[in-house]
Every structure is written in structure tokens, then in C-alpha cells.
Amino acid sequence: MRAPLSLLPLSLDKVVFEVGSRRIIDAISVSLEAGPRTVVLGPNGAGKSVLLRLCHGLLAPTSGVVAWNSAEIAGSSRRQAMVFQRPVLLRRSALGNITYALKLAGVPFAQRKERAMEALRKVGLEEIGAHSARVLSGGEQQRLALARVWALRPEILFLDEPTASLDPGATQEIEKVIAALHAAGTKIVMVTHNLGQAHRLGDEILFLHQGRLLERTPADRFFKNPASPEAAQFLEGELPW
Ligand SMILES: Nc1ncnc2c1ncn2[C@@H]1O[C@H](COP(=O)(O)OP(=O)(O)OP(=O)(O)O)[C@@H](O)[C@H]1O
Ligand SMILES: [Mg+2]
Incomplete structure (x- = not known):
């Protein structure tokens, strides 16, 4: 092999x-x-x-x-992924930011939500998955950016x-x-x-x-x-x- x-x-x-x-x-x-x-x-x-x-x-x-x-x-x-000083997030929910990244990476629809939830839990943001990413604090936004990376495990x-x-x-x-x-x-x-x-x-x-x-x-x-x-x-x- x-x-x-x-x-x-x-x-x-x-x-x-x-x-x-x-x-x-x-x-x-x-x-x-x-x-x-x-x-x-x-x-x-x-x-x-x-x-x-x-x-x-x-x-x-x-x-x-x-x-x-x-x-x-x-x-x-x-x-391969990159995280910046100011996170680049989409005008979507926290969860939506991650499921969208999974979609772009070719992850099948059926797996996206569960993987995104697991990533939010990893960074302690599971409670705010439905919140708009834009209203999160700077620290929360950065954790979300890392959750998105975690979901992809580059x-x-x-x-x-x-x-x-x-x-x-x-x-x-x-x-x-x-x-x-x-x-x-x-x-x-x-x-x-x-x-x-x-x-x-x-x-x-x-x-x-x-x-x-x-x-x-x-x-x-x-x-x-x-x-x-x-x-x-x-x-x-x-x-x-
Ligand atoms: N696209 C660009 N056009 C012109 N100059 C640039 C461009 N990108 C960076 N520079 C210049 O190149 C130099 C290095 O920039 P860079 O942002 O890599 O520094 P840095 O080591 O990250 O600094 P800092 O610690 O302040 O973030 C700087 O003088 C910057 O002004
Ligand atoms: Mg720099």
C-alpha cells in the first residue's frame, strides 16, 4: 500500500x-x-x-x-490553515462558520454538524453555537477561529x-x-x-x-x-x- x-x-x-x-x-x-x-x-x-x-x-x-x-x-x-491576530469570520453563526469550512473542505453534509459541535466543545463555545460570530468577544472569536481549524485537523x-x-x-x-x-x-x-x-x-x-x-x-x-x-x-x- x-x-x-x-x-x-x-x-x-x-x-x-x-x-x-x-x-x-x-x-x-x-x-x-x-x-x-x-x-x-x-x-x-x-x-x-x-x-x-x-x-x-x-x-x-x-x-x-x-x-x-x-x-x-x-x-x-x-x-493547511492560518490564524491571524484578528480572526477572519463570516457573517454567520459560530456553528455556521465551522460547517461552512467543512463544506469547502469537501466533508459530506451528514457529518458537518456533528463535527462542528465537537469542535465548539473543544474550545468551550458549545453554548454559543447559534450566536452570530460577529457579536462574539475578541477572545471568543479567536477560539472560534481555532475551533474551525480543529474541525479540519490540518x-x-x-x-x-x-x-x-x-x-x-x-x-x-x-x-x-x-x-x-x-x-x-x-x-x-x-x-x-x-x-x-x-x-x-x-x-x-x-x-x-x-x-x-x-x-x-x-x-x-x-x-x-x-x-x-x-x-x-x-x-x-x-x-x-
Ligand atoms: N504588501 C506590502 N507592501 C509593501 N510593504 C510591505 C508589504 N507587506 C509588508 N511590508 C513591509 O515589510 C516589512 C515586514 O513586514 P511584516 O508585516 O512581515 O513585519 P513583522 O515582522 O510581521 O512585524 P510586526 O512584529 O510588527 O508584526 C515591513 O516594513 C512592512 O511595512
Ligand atoms: Mg507581523
Whole structure:
């Protein structure tokens, strides 16, 4: 029997992204493997969000190559997902946001409602399934965005500052769901400015500075003894966040 197709690893080869003459991503080569949770750190404007968008296929590189292990299954919402700082939700009920995503992913009608309810329970939102997604609080909206991801169990999830505007309680809830997704086999690639969160959720750190990938280091080592002087300065708060 043929082994199931896998999206990972995701390989970036000399990826450059320019706007006009400005180089925003400067020749990044890196391979993201299944397994370890990857946290992307770096000061404001380093290119973290652009890098995630290039990985997820929302932007195309100016030069270089972004390649999934299995090109034939890339781009499927069943396989790869992204969560933003401000969740992108539809003008539907909380439950409807999830069943619609399941529909787009090709899940048969008969299974959608049950799977969506299970996902709402996973994030503690089962009581508000019928509420319009637009009236939920910021923390609830973000949990809903993650419930939608949970319902699909993608192979890889990109998160761009998912808890940036949330209080500590909501942040903890979101971290729990991210941990559960990882435990269920989803590769996590997350940008955060919360160093405590990077410690808690990161197995390896990619450190970006002025569009360049300055280091890729196991998280324990990065926080104790970063390899680059820029990362050391960043950790000491001397580089802007
Ligand atoms: N589409 C675009 N057109 C022009 N410039 C852009 C575009 N997207 C990003 N930039 C610029 O590229 C640089 C990197 O942006 P990016 O959003 O990736 O930074 P970041 O590391 O995510 O920063 P932050 O921590 O503030 O979120 C910034 O200077 C930004 O202004
Ligand atoms: Mg950003």
C-alpha cells in the first residue's frame, strides 16, 4: 500500500520577497519538518508576517522557491490553515462558520454538524453555537477561529500573533487549543511577541531580523544562549518588538 501523501516538510529555497526596490525577505532557506513546534521571533518589521504568508501561499516570492513535499495536495484547506491576530469570520453563526469550512473542505453534509459541535466543545463555545460570530468577544472569536481549524485537523497551522489582543485567561485558553492541535499531529508554526508564550509553546525558534533568518535554534538554547548578537539584544529588550 502507498504511504499517505504528506505536505511536510515545507522547504524554502533562497526565498526573496521585494516590494519595489525594498527587500522584505532576504534569501531565506529553511525546511520546516513535521513534529517540532516552530516559533518565529523578531522585532517589528522583521518580515515575520510576510514569511508566514509566503509559506501559506498568500504571497508569491519574488524569487526562490516555496515547495511542499507533495505539491499535488498543497493549497487544500483540509491540509493547511492560518490564524491571524484578528480572526477572519463570516457573517454567520459560530456553528455556521465551522460547517461552512467543512463544506469547502469537501466533508459530506451528514457529518458537518456533528463535527462542528465537537469542535465548539473543544474550545468551550458549545453554548454559543447559534450566536452570530460577529457579536462574539475578541477572545471568543479567536477560539472560534481555532475551533474551525480543529474541525479540519490540518497537517500544518500557521498562527500570526493569535493572542496579541487577548487577556491572560483568553490567552491560556488559546494556548490549550494550540497544544491540543499539536498533540493531535498538527505542525505548529507561530509568530508571537510574547516571550513567555514562545517558551511555553516553542520547540525551536526561528529568529528573523531585517528580512534575514539569523538563526534556527532549539528553544531552550535560544533563550539561554542565542547564537546571534541581534537575538541577544532582542531578548534584552534592546531591539524594538
Ligand atoms: N504588501 C506590502 N507592501 C509593501 N510593504 C510591505 C508589504 N507587506 C509588508 N511590508 C513591509 O515589510 C516589512 C515586514 O513586514 P511584516 O508585516 O512581515 O513585519 P513583522 O515582522 O510581521 O512585524 P510586526 O512584529 O510588527 O508584526 C515591513 O516594513 C512592512 O511595512
Ligand atoms: Mg507581523
